[in-house]
Amino acid sequence: xxxxxxxxxxxxxxxxxxxxxxxxxxxxxxxxxxxxxxxxxxxxxxxxxxxxxxxxxxxxxxxxxxxxxxxxxxxxxxxxxxxxxxxxxxxxxxxxxxxxxxxxxxxxxxxxxxxxxxxxxxxxxxxxxxxxxxxxxxxxxxxxxxxxxxxxxxxxxxxxxxxxxxxxxxxxxxxxxxxxxxxxxxxxxxxxxxxxxxxxxxxxxxxx
Amino acid sequence: xxxxxxxxxxxxxxxxxxxxxxxxxxxxxxxxxxxxxxxxxxxxxxxxxxxxxxxxxxxxxxxxxxxxxxxxxxxxxxxxxxxxxxxxxxxxxxxxxxxxxxxxxxxxxxxxxxxxxxxxxxxxxxxxxxxxxxxxxxxxxxxxxxxxxxxxxxxxxxxxxxxxxxxxxxxxxxxxxxxxxxxxxxxxxxxxxxxxxxxxxxxxxxxxxxxxxxxxxxxxxxxxxxxxxxxxxxxxxxxxxxxxxxxxxxxxxxxxxxxxxxxxxxxxxxxxxxxxxxxxxxxxxxxxxxxxxxxxxxxxxxxxxxxxxxxxxxxxxxxxxxxxxxxxxxxxxxxxxxxxxxxxxxxxxxxxxxxxxxxxxxxxxxxxxxxxxxxxxxxxxxxxxxxxxxxxxxxxxxxxxxxxxxxxxxxxxxxxxxxxxxxxxxxxxxxxxxxxxxxxxxxxxxxxxx
Numbered sequence: 001x002x003x004x005x006x007x008x009x010x011x012x013x014x015x016x017x018x019x020x021x022x023x024x025x026x027x028x029x030x031x032x033x034x035x036x037x038x039x040x041x042x043x044x045x046x047x048x049x050x051x052x053x054x055x056x057x058x059x060x061x062x063x064x065x066x067x068x069x070x071x072x073x074x075x076x077x078x079x080x081x082x083x084x085x086x087x088x089x090x091x092x093x094x095x096x097x098x099x100x101x102x103x104x105x106x107x108x109x110x111x112x113x114x115x116x117x118x119x120x121x122x123x124x125x126x127x128x129x130x131x132x133x134x135x136x137x138x139x140x141x142x143x144x145x146x147x148x149x150x151x152x153x154x155x156x157x158x159x160x161x162x163x164x165x166x167x168x169x170x171x172x173x174x175x176x177x178x179x180x181x182x183x184x185x186x187x188x189x190x191x192x193x194x195x196x197x198x199x200x201x202x203x204x205x206x207x208x
Numbered sequence: 209x210x211x212x213x214x215x216x217x218x219x220x221x222x223x224x225x226x227x228x229x230x231x232x233x234x235x236x237x238x239x240x241x242x243x244x245x246x247x248x249x250x251x252x253x254x255x256x257x258x259x260x261x262x263x264x265x266x267x268x269x270x271x272x273x274x275x276x277x278x279x280x281x282x283x284x285x286x287x288x289x290x291x292x293x294x295x296x297x298x299x300x301x302x303x304x305x306x307x308x309x310x311x312x313x314x315x316x317x318x319x320x321x322x323x324x325x326x327x328x329x330x331x332x333x334x335x336x337x338x339x340x341x342x343x344x345x346x347x348x349x350x351x352x353x354x355x356x357x358x359x360x361x362x363x364x365x366x367x368x369x370x371x372x373x374x375x376x377x378x379x380x381x382x383x384x385x386x387x388x389x390x391x392x393x394x395x396x397x398x399x400x401x402x403x404x405x406x407x408x409x410x411x412x413x414x415x416x417x418x419x420x421x422x423x424x425x426x427x428x429x430x431x432x433x434x435x436x437x438x439x440x441x442x443x444x445x446x447x448x449x450x451x452x453x454x455x456x457x458x459x460x461x462x463x464x465x466x467x468x469x470x471x472x473x474x475x476x477x478x479x480x481x482x483x484x485x486x487x488x489x490x491x492x493x494x495x496x497x498x499x500x501x502x503x504x505x506x507x508x509x510x511x512x513x514x515x516x517x518x519x520x521x522x523x524x525x526x527x528x529x530x531x532x533x534x535x536x537x538x539x540x541x542x543x544x545x546x547x548x549x550x551x552x553x554x555x556x557x558x559x560x561x562x563x564x565x566x567x568x569x570x571x572x573x574x575x576x577x578x579x580x581x582x583x584x585x586x587x588x589x590x591x592x593x594x595x596x597x598x599x600x601x602x603x604x605x606x607x608x609x610x611x612x613x614x615x616x617x618x619x620x621x622x623x624x625x626x627x628x629x630x631x632x633x634x635x636x637x638x639x640x641x642x643x644x645x646x647x648x649x650x651x652x653x654x655x656x657x658x
Contacts, residue, residue, distance in 0.1 A: 002404065003412040025353050152355035 031148040037107045040093050050138035056172045067119045074098045109143045117208045126193040127165035138174035158200040162186030216311040216498045223647045230641045233489040247632050253625020260619045271615040277606045278598040282616040283337035285591040290330035295438050296474020297323025302434035313645035314494045319478045320382040325630040327375050363451040370444040381430050388644045442470045455536040456597035465517040472510030473586035479503050479579035497570040504569030511560035539600040555585025
């Protein structure tokens with residue numbers, strides 16, 4: 001009996017352990033996908049974008065010109081909140097930030113390691129819309145990481161960008177789903193933006 | 209067993225006596241004081257090895273003497289050396305089985321154990337010498353979230369595949385041969401614990417004709433797989449060097465030359481262990497002068513093959529006419545490492561010539577001394593392949609010497625301790641000689657006489 005157990009476990013144990021290690025890497029414990037961290041101020045994109053219709057670039061102003069989309073400074077909040085909800089307890093850290101001249105310590109939701117060079121502007125100017133990577137932000141009461149942000153996830157699009165490309169007018173649309181005929185439109189957009197897909201998956205594109 | 213071969217076992221021996229000779233030191237006798245001293249020392253060295261590893265992982269590979277041109281130092285030399293030692297076990301087991309050399313029965317088990325321990329230690333060095341050892345699994349072709357695969361054109365990736373295959377295969381081959389003997393140990397053991405443990409690992413072996421038939425078929429099939437495996441594994445190790453563009457490395461002779469070197473150093477190590485084991489476990493009747501005679505001949509053949517390889521290397525370096533190759537040749541004999549190179553030639557080519565004499569082959573003191581000298585010589589060869597080439601590269605501005613640090617020496621010394629510790633445990637826990645093979649051999653010899 002003991003010998004049989006030994007025989008079976010000789011096969012099952014290593015295979016099971018291997019299987020566990022293989023699946024673990026795809027889970028949110030490792031990728032951080034769909035995790036919603038606590039923020040110093042519970043900023044709601046659902047309210048500001050979905051409800052009030054503020055466009056992405058109002059706050060993330062450098063997204064078309066810089067690597068970083070930029071987090072708005074306290075002054076951006078205060079363009080409205082110096083007049084609106086001036087006594088709200090929820091906004092106390094924002095007022096303190098302005099008074100003390102100290103930035104609010106937001107916690108990053110989408111974070112890449114520093115050896116991966118990511119550039120927002122090159123994506124935004126070449127037909128990749130916000131929701132393709134960040135999900136339907138206009139329905140998120142608190143910000144969460146919508147995509148796994150793994151290298152494989154990046155490469156899936158870099159190897160075949162056409163299904164995700166949009167014309168300039170739709171980049172900042174809150175909701176976007178590929179329209180019928182996206183296949184032909186995407187191929188057309190690849191030409192329109194002058195994207196050289198053959199080099200998009202080279203090492204030096206991101207790991208510079 | 210051909211009638212012409214001289215008997216390797218005492219003619220009057222009985223089967224039970226043979227089993228007793230092997231099993232009793234493990235089951236009946238308690239380890240002596242000498243064993244405990246040796247175990248204590250090697251255990252300390254094993255802990256030292258752990259300390260070397262820990263300090264290496266904390267501080268990085270910079271604790272070794274490696275520098276920018278000589279990027280491979282002791283770690284790779286130790287790796288090739290240990291792996292070379294690890295090849296003799298499989299050669300003895302598989303090649304001598306396929307060529308029906310019955311005398312292998314007395315030495316194959318501990319030679320395979322030697323293979324296993326040496327290959328495992330060897331396997332650690334390529335991981336240790338990585339700057340980021342915790343990422344070694346990236347050498348494995350597994351589906352991952354990066355959608356990244358190993359570069360199959362690198363000889364170092366072949367290495368990873370070759371060594372892991374080799375270690376897994378060695379374990380299986382060794383264990384498969386061990387099963388009938390584990391059943392014998394199970395049946396002879398007195399204590400409940402020993403019976404139970406040997407019983408678990410014997411996997412319910414009953415020794416029926418069907419068991420034996422299947423066992424032999426698979427064992428032979430594995431032996432037939434093992435020979436090409438050994439040859440290809442060490443050829444791949446040779447290609448780590450030969451696939452490069454460096455003078456002294458880019459030589460087509462490397463794969464067979466490395467395999468012969470592995471056989472040479474491996475058999476020397478088997479010789480060393482045979483002398484020690486024979487004395488330690490009292491196996492004088494099992495490991496006889498005939499075995500030392502046969503192994504001595506193989507070591508001698510290896511030495512001649514090595515000498516021919518050196519001659520070929522020198523000749524081709526001169527005959528090829530490339531200035532860098534000739535410069536390399538000059539550096540071998542007149543460069544900074546020349547004394548070591550001469551020492552290596554003495555150890556590998558000159559000293560083993562003693563074994564031409566049958567009387568000296570059968571003399572244990574000579575056999576032991578020569579085997580130690582050969583292993584030193586083969587280690588020198590591995591380190592000099594690295595040093596001579598990398599210290600004498602194409603660009604004169606890039607020429608630097610290698611100066612080993614304390615940690616280089618400590619890692620090498622402690623790795624020998626790890627090997628010793630594993631081997632001492634093996635000698636105390638498992639039958640050091642394949643009892644069933646031994647009795648098959650005895651049976652054959654009795655038949656031949658009848």
